[in-house]
Amino acid sequence: MILLERIWENLQQKKATSAYCCEEATLTYGELNLWAGRLCAYLQEHFCRGTPLIVYGHKQRMMAVAFLACAFGGFPYIPVDRDTPLPRMRAILRSAQPQAILAVDPLEGDGVPVVELAELERICSGTERAELPYPQRGPEEIFYLIFTSGSTGTPKGVAVTCGNLDSFVRWMATLFPNPPAVIINQAAFSFDLSIADFWPALAWGAQEYVLSRSTQRDYPRLFSRLDQSDGELMVLTPSFAALLLADKSFCRRHMPRLRVMFFCGEPLPPGTAQQLLERFPGLGIFNAYGPTECTVAVTAAAIGIKEARLSHLPVGQAKPGVEIRIEDSGNLLPEGETGEIVIVGDSVAAGYMGDADNPSFGRRDGKRSYRTGDMGRLENGVLYCQGRWDLQVKIQGYRVELRDVEENLCVIPDVEEAVVVCKKALDGQVLRLVAFVRMRAGKESSATRLRALLTQRLPGYMCPAIRLMERFPLNQNGKCDRKRLEEMANGRTNFGTDPADRK
């Protein structure tokens, strides 16, 4: 695997260079090699190569150590953020059947063996010199499994191979002919946007500079971390960029080395791109697109001053090894017409864990293909995304199936029916989820109580604002009128009483 071979060289040659910087500490390539080497030896001794291990925590240095130990040891790893509520974690455990959990944060294993932080630290600080072995991974081996929202209410594990990731990192290298020395990470490791910073950083011998969740909500701390970073590349969601832009000091003077921002995960509003180009003259902006099922991203467009004036930003051309097809029920559409985006080629993942026959994955011209469910059109080979045809949305860069939220609301006792819609900004960006909930006859509850119960089941970004309803508006077919509820959530209609609507 080329990626790991590059990293292996850096581990040997850049021993004193900082590889990973989080709030608690900085790890050099030399330290990373020793720690991960010892952990890798331990894993190989105790577990069976090729079967998955969960790496649970947030962005501590031990996370980086565990990812490398798994990668070099031949174990598919499943990154799970500590923000994940217990029932969600249990669903992941049931689906993934991991051999063990490397628990950087405390966790009950529910019968799965847990290697706790103290034990991980003991293993890593051993005295024997065990460096990481030279990588031997085949292209079809699973490199990581990332769990994403599924429409049935249970998360789905996407199996990404070594070949998939090699292809992605090779492409990233062509986008950055002059590789950055410091890369700033925003996304949690359970969100595959982080793959676009973590692995390229190590392949380039650069420093991965992470921002923890608590830092991200504390402006003074966040900006002082950014000021100290010497960051040259930021990998982030447009929502996070909007948060940074809310403060005037987010500008070139404070981050003189920042050269490029790589966006993926949700549509980049042109206004955000314009503001960034004003604050950072000459900044390079990549607007990338791709589902988790196709290894982070498969297209990217460079957005300059000219493009930022467009009303709708392109997401760019297909990366090498990938073909973008626009289809309507399996039939190829001519250029310029809108249809479903189908991705064909070497970025398409091996499939969902435990769901080999999922119809979204298939083959076209002898190559793997994935039907994204995203709508789009091609113009001169450049892709433009145009939303979804189903009930999947992006919120703060995370992918959420609205049905997933609805299913999780409906298992709360006495909830009769729940419909989740989006409150959107004028440019179409999803601001938040709004759930309309109807209780069983004679049962009462409060929005606060329902929300509190839901936060025990779903990560924060999936928890909607809740509005209790006596009855739902119906459409002509007698079904719940989702459109009408959407209008209500967006304050465009006066159906019923709606205290939360804005004037």
Place this chain on the structure above:
Amino acid sequence: MEEQILELIRQIGNNGEEIGVEDELWDSGVLDSLAFIMLLDEISDRWGVEIQPTQVPLKRWENVRSIAKLVEEAAGYPK
């Protein structure tokens, strides 16, 4: 001021309809990054003060009371 901020947060926050002036706003999820940006915009529109969040410790965004005090100071209200 407290009442106005309370009304504002009840409008833009997540499930903020039932909060009081001393209720914590972040861990409870009433404020998140998007609601926070909307809050900054509203403060700037209504009171004409542009608060630079980096100049304000997180603690001062803790609840309605502390935010009201912050806005009063920023707008130059007499104590």
